[in-house]
Amino acid sequence: MNPDLRRERAAATFNPELITHILDGSPENTRRRREIENLIMNDPDFQHEDYNFLTRSQR
Known part of the structure; x- marks a missing residue:
């Protein structure tokens, strides 16, 4: 937090x-x-960089 x-x-x-x-x-x-939030926050499929902060080559 x-x-x-x-x-x-x-x-x-x-x-x-x-x-x-x-x-x-x-x-x-x-x-x-909160249970659903924790499932999402700990799911590797949702663990990615914010595309707004990546360079063109990183995307």
Whole structure:
């Protein structure tokens, strides 16, 4: 996680986890979303460079 984001969340006057559950619809939805995110983030098929930052020959 971005260090700036982590610092801001730690300084919040509200519970960021509660807001996350509200936005996701429920704690179970948050858990499921995070599970899917982890699957994608750890899948080698999704581990590639951002093409916007590659030179023409690297693409």
